[in-house]
Amino acid sequence: MTETIQKTIVFVKQKLEGAEAGHDWFHIERVWKLSQKIAAEEGGNREVVELAALLHDIADPKFHDGDETLALKISEELMNSLNVSEEVIAQVLFIIKNISFKNRGESPENPPIELKIVQDADRLDAIGAIGIARTFNFGGFKNNLMYHPEISPKLNMSKEEYKKNEGTTINHFYEKLLLLKDLMNTDSAKKIAAERHDFMLKFLDEFYKEWNVN
Secondary structure, eight states: OOHHHHHHHHHHHTTTOOGGGSHHHHHHHHHHHHHHHHHHHHHOOOHHHHHHHHHTTTOOGGGGTSSSSSSHHHHHHHHHHTTTHHHHHHHOOOOOOOOGGGGHHHHSSSSHHHHHHHHHHHHHTHHHHHHHHHHHHHHTTTTTOOTTTTTOOSSOOOOOHHHHHHOOOOHHHTTTTTGGGGGGGSSHHHHHHHHHHHHHHHHHHHHHHHHOOO
């Protein structure tokens, strides 16, 4: 591990202390580890991948009044202070700007492999057992209903509709989580996603059985 990565880890841990549990240091750590796992098979610039994974949620807009520029400013200041090259900084900021699910309609054509890797890692952490736990944690954080039989999922939402959506936690599976398997970029991530996707389907089957007292 390089000194730059070590110092970035210390910074991120301090910055995210007390954060909502689905977007805290442990989320960052999982995405960082997944990114390294995928990069080992797919290639790419490892410094760019690791820095982007560590900084991608340093200021998630949903916790900062929708500000999509704050994470870029914080990340750029940190990397400059660590004497990261201008080329690497530009690549990392590009990934942070384009990684989000809600921004997928604005995603660049032919994205670099580093963006594909970190985006896949972030999306993998949103599905499977961890994804289920994070979704219910955030739903509780927002005081959203777990489920309501008469409230249907909102599919094909625009970016603004997605940001304002206050639906149920179960609906979020259909609005995002179950879509992620088919949005993976790399073969490595697709393999992991398939297993996690199946786990979510089994969970939903059991959830409905118990909800309906079957």
